Every structure is written in C-alpha cells, then in structure tokens.
Amino acid sequence: MSKQAAEHHHKAAEHHEHAARHHREAAAHHEAGNHEVAAHHAHTAQGHSHHATHHATEAAKHHVADHGHKVKAAGA
Numbered sequence: 001m002s003k004q005a006a007e008h009h010h011k012a013a014e015h016h017e018h019a020a021r022h023h024r025e026a027a028a029h030h031e032a033g034n035h036e037v038a039a040h041h042a043h044t045a046q047g048h049s050h051h052a053t054h055h056a057t058e059a060a061k062h063h064v065a066d067h068g069h070k071v072k073a074a075g076a
Helices: 003-031 035-067
Strands: none
Touching (some): 003 035
C-alpha cells in the first residue's frame, strides 16, 4: 500500500475516533437534558464522519492509482 494511502487510512481512523467521542458526549448531554449541547456534539461528530469518508475515498483513489483497479474489500 502506498504511503499516501496509508496516511489517508490513518486520518480516516482518527476522524472516526473523534466522531465516536462526540457521539458519546452527545448521548451523555442528551440523557442529562442538555439538548443544545447534545446537538452541538452531534453536529461536530457529523463533521468528523464527513472527513473520515473523505480520507477513505482518497485512500481508495491511491489504491486504484497504485494497483490499476479497486481491490475487493475483505468479506465482500
């Protein structure tokens, strides 16, 4: 795997971790009745998920560039 693809995979993973943290915060605030703060964390999580998707797409592009085709996902 190219260094660039690996970097995008790492960045995607980081964004997924950040999104998960914000989802947990949103849940806690929602349970406490702090709906405005919960909404803020949910929106932030959505942004991290969007960035993770971007990096996953970029990693796939590098796979295609390196290998000439998309590699079938494990289990697919």
